[in-house]
Amino acid sequence: MRNNKLFICISSLFLSFTAFASDAVAAGADPEAQQTLFMKMIRAITFTSDGNIPDFFIFLGRHHPLILHLPVGLLAVIAFLEIFSWWRKVEIYDEAMYILCWIAAVTSVGAAGLGILLALPGGYNPELLSRHGWLGLAVAVAAILALYLKHHYRKDKIMAKRHRFRGAIFIACVLMGFAGHDGGSLTHGTEYLFEYAPDPLRQMTGRSKKTVKEKETKIKKLPYFEAKVLPIFEKHCVSCHGEEKMKGKLKLNNILGIMRRYDKIIAPGHAMDSELYALLVTEDTEEIMPPEGNSILTKEEKAIIHDWIDGGASFSDIELKPMAKPAPTEVKMEKVEVNSETVKAIVDLSKLSVEQRFVHEKILPFFEAKCTKCHGEKKDKGDLRLHTIEMIKASFEEEVIIPGNPEDSWLYDSLITDDEDSLMPPPKEKNPVTKEEIAMIKEWIKNGAKGLE
Known part of the structure; x- marks a missing residue:
């Protein structure tokens, strides 16, 4: 009993x-x-x-x-x-x-x-x-x-x-x-098991039939990155650095994923100074990528990535164009302090559209004043950085900013929330946003978050 x-x-x-x-x-x-x-x-x-x-x-x-x-x-x-x-x-x-x-x-x-x-x-x-x-x-x-x-x-x-x-x-x-x-x-990855399954079995599991890729009558030239580099990442890297798994907070399955860590892993024009390439050729078995036991890159594949970075690591160039090396000249070096004002002066606002000028004159200074202490070049809390145009665009993927929809955008919600633990900037920083700044961000996102081209 x-x-x-x-x-x-x-x-x-x-x-x-x-x-x-x-x-x-x-x-x-x-x-x-x-x-x-x-x-x-x-x-x-x-x-x-x-x-x-x-x-x-x-x-x-x-x-x-x-x-x-x-x-x-x-x-x-x-x-x-x-x-x-x-x-x-x-x-x-x-x-x-x-x-x-x-x-x-x-x-x-x-x-x-x-x-x-x-x-x-x-x-x-x-x-x-x-x-x-x-x-x-x-x-x-x-x-x-x-x-x-x-x-x-x-x-x-x-x-x-x-x-x-x-x-x-x-x-x-x-x-x-x-x-x-x-x-x-x-x-x-979720499609690993059924990627090559017969169509009847795919349909039984709720998947669509395999699509037959038709030959294009007109050959379209892809940018060098998409044609040569991205297939290497997809073959060797995305099982650990992709949509399903994101080791080291790095995604190599698309351009936006790479842009989020671009300036930390890539030094355009200098392959050997780029962590992305250095980890492919290092002799340290603890650091080498892909790790031992995984599919390793061939010499040709490593050369493609090397040449792409040495050529400027562009995502849009059709052909590889190695960066021109400046001729050595004797110049007197003077110590120049580069700050945000110096950087702003480099941008010629007269050549920008109305939306682009608004971003440079209003949005970027707002992020610099309120956000980049925790979400900038030196610190990327929550894997978010807002110190450059490229980083702001990359935030679209994680729904930090949803163009046309401020209410569902994390950025706007964090400025108006009543939860002190989620409020941005944190109350302890004693740097609160004003009503005018909140209204500005809301209106900018509502109008499509334009000006980041």
Whole structure:
């Protein structure tokens, strides 16, 4: 009787947990809430709610791919043996099965724990990470439940208890399948598995048919970057620096993603001084990109990136045009202090449109006065910088500025919010924006945030 009550309690806990996970995943109307829910939970239980992740946690988390294959294989073997036992009506190595259940339960909990540590720094698709996390925890709970049921079946050999054990094992395997698929999507991208699948299978999974690319009658010349450089990034880099995963807060899957970190990783005209290229040719095995074990670049591919950076790292030139090297001249060097006023003087406002002049005369000075202390060249809090035209344009991708829609733009919302923790500039800076400045930003965004050409 006591065992039956305990079984009911554990089953109720398992069902409640999976229902909770299901609700968290199904709340598709608010993806941010899913991320907040899962990340808030794991940071609370690891005491890292302040965002400071100890290096040791990250070190442990990277062992997640190493251990997760143990419960995957063990649960599959246990399920297979149970099917064979049911089919042949025989008892197969009961003690060995019990030991396998113990190992499967322990390694499932270990894999879930290391997965939590791996997820702490972020950099993954929030919705996919949330679903994978809940499913991984559900697998661990199902494995523990199966161990409990196996333990009690061994005592009295009641078939009803064995059927419950079998049910728990098969539920664990089903959950494991979905969790494994999401884990693969986090690592390789959501289309990795079905990219080359037959059309009927793609349609069964809710995907469209593969598009047949028709040959263009007229050959269109692409810029050198899109024709030569971007395909190299897509082949070797975007699995870690793309839409699904963004290691080091770097995205190399499109121009806007690169622009966000452009002046930190690229020195136009100087390939060897550019972190982007230097990490491709370094002899340091700890720093080299891509990391050991991944697809490495050929000499030709490295040469293409080298020549592109040496040629000015332009995104629009059709042909590679190496930057002209100035002839050496003897000049008397004088110390010149360059400040924002000096930079402004370089821009010839008379040659700009009305919208461009407005940006240079009003918007840029506003950002410089109110924002660039935390979101500028020296500091990029929240991975946001607003000190140049290019950086402001790059912010469109993250919905910091949504042209034509100030109410949904994070920039405008942060200026008028009543939440002191979200208000920008922070109250502690004692540099509040005026009503006129708020009205100016709102009107500029409402009119399309023009003038950044």
